[in-house]
Amino acid sequence: MKSKNDSREPYRRPQGAVLAARLNEPRRFIQVLAGPRQVGKSTLVQQVVEDLDRPVRLASADEPMLRGPDWIAQQWEAARLANGPAGSVLVLDEIQKIPGWSEAVKRLWDEDTRSKRPLQVVLLGSAPLLFTQGLTESLAGRFEVIVLPHWGYAEMKAAFGCTLGEYVFYGGYPGAAPLIRDPARWTRYILDSLIETSISRDVLLLTRVDKPALLRRLFELACRYSGQVLSYTKMLGQLLDAGNTTTLAHYLELLAGAGMVCGLPKFAGDVARSRGFSPKLQVLNTALMTATCGCTLDEARVDREFWGRLVESAVGAHLAAAALCGDCKLHYWRDGNFEVDFIVQAGRRLTAIEVKSGRAPLAHPGTEAFAKAFKPKRRLLVGGDGIALEDFLSHPVAQWLGA
Numbered sequence: 001m002k003s004k005n006d007s008r009e010p011y012r013r014p015q016g017a018v019l020a021a022r023l024n025e026p027r028r029f030i031q032v033l034a035g036p037r038q039v040g041k042s043t044l045v046q047q048v049v050e051d052l053d054r055p056v057r058l059a060s061a062d063e064p065m066l067r068g069p070d071w072i073a074q075q076w077e078a079a080r081l082a083n084g085p086a087g088s089v090l091v092l093d094e095i096q097k098i099p100g101w102s103e104a105v106k107r108l109w110d111e112d113t114r115s116k117r118p119l120q121v122v123l124l125g126s127a128p129l130l131f132t133q134g135l136t137e138s139l140a141g142r143f144e145v146i147v148l149p150h151w152g153y154a155e156m157k158a159a160f161g162c163t164l165g166e167y168v169f170y171g172g173y174p175g176a177a178p179l180i181r182d183p184a185r186w187t188r189y190i191l192d193s194l195i196e197t198s199i200s201r202d203v204l205l206l207t208r209v210d211k212p213a214l215l216r217r218l219f220e221l222a223c224r225y226s227g228q229v230l231s232y233t234k235m236l237g238q239l240l241d242a243g244n245t246t247t248l249a250h251y252l253e254l255l256a257g258a259g260m261v262c263g264l265p266k267f268a269g270d271v272a273r274s275r276g277f278s279p280k281l282q283v284l285n286t287a288l289m290t291a292t293c294g295c296t297l298d299e300a301r302v303d304r305e306f307w308g309r310l311v312e313s314a315v316g317a318h319l320a321a322a323a324l325c326g327d328c329k330l331h332y333w334r335d336g337n338f339e340v341d342f343i344v345q346a347g348r349r350l351t352a353i354e355v356k357s358g359r360a361p362l363a364h365p366g367t368e369a370f371a372k373a374f375k376p377k378r379r380l381l382v383g384g385d386g387i388a389l390e391d392f393l394s395h396p397v398a399q400w401l402g403a
Helices: 015-023 041-049 069-081 101-115 128-138 153-160 164-170 174-179 183-204 212-224 232-238 245-257 286-291 297-302 304-324 365-374 389-394 397-401
Strands: 030-034 056-060 088-093 119-125 143-147 261-264 280-283 329-335 338-346 349-355 378-382
Touching (some): 015 030, 015 119, 015 143, 030 041, 030 128, 041 056, 041 119, 069 101, 101 119, 101 128, 164 286, 164 297, 164 389, 183 245, 183 286, 212 232, 212 245, 212 261, 212 280, 245 261, 261 304, 261 329, 280 286, 280 304, 304 329, 304 338, 304 349, 304 389, 304 397, 329 365, 338 365, 338 397, 349 365, 365 378, 378 397
Parallel strands (some): 030 119, 030 143, 088 119, 349 378
Antiparallel strands (some): 261 280, 329 338, 338 349
């Protein structure tokens, strides 16, 4: 991925250093790169393998017609034949598109283990939930996961010179960054190349969905109400032919697995209790919210209510990326008229986070009520008179949670 200034070296995400270090170790585990579509998984792997002094075979299953397990065996055998003194590396992209892929990979990997072949394997997938299911079903104990979340503000700024306002509005898709000077073209790219492709190829093609039109409308609803708590009953009222609440909850999980939108659970201090509450809708990349809203950056800035929800969604997406990487768990909290935007749980430590896009009131009754009930380690205000939004988005979430 070229940076804004093409004279610079291409930007490298930090996960690349992790993958490089593991590929330079003796063969131990399959390396799995999992993340949403268009976050740079293939680019990152190409950057890493260019520096290796071993034969590398790269192959992709992301084709209109699904391949079969025999294709995996063919690619695997070709990589075996290329083995040099230091071994070789096989990279299989979008492997979750192949029915029965995990069983085929298990058989071939175990064959190499028994034969002591030094072939290292990297698997890439763009639908985290579906990909993880295949791993846990057949490959337990044989893999390590490197998660690539959506690009954060610090990365978009370093790679493309993105301003804070541009990041809040246009989000963190690196492929779309060069198009933001042409908003109409940027919107069509997000709608056609990202949203439609993710839904049709990462969800509908791989999972049984009895009501695909309902899933699409649910996605649009989640984008429109991102940052708001919406009960499944109210969702049913917004959607025609909505089926039942169980169907909506399942479809929301599928959309979250594709890295698009999710429903944050309410923090209740008890996992079983938290599952019974209404979700807080959250886009995982603000580009999904703005591409479907029909407004420009300038129009969004002057609409204080919409800009406030957009800022809160940008903070939520930043926190959700950390949760996807396993750094924390993310919730919201509400009790009557009291509410806290985000509750971040890291181990036994709780952090309550309130987001304000304008001047914040001196008193924060929701945070105070939560503090009395659950004794969080930290209470943070982002925006207003608290931590500057740019400062918060520029640093890893772990920095704000305390040791």
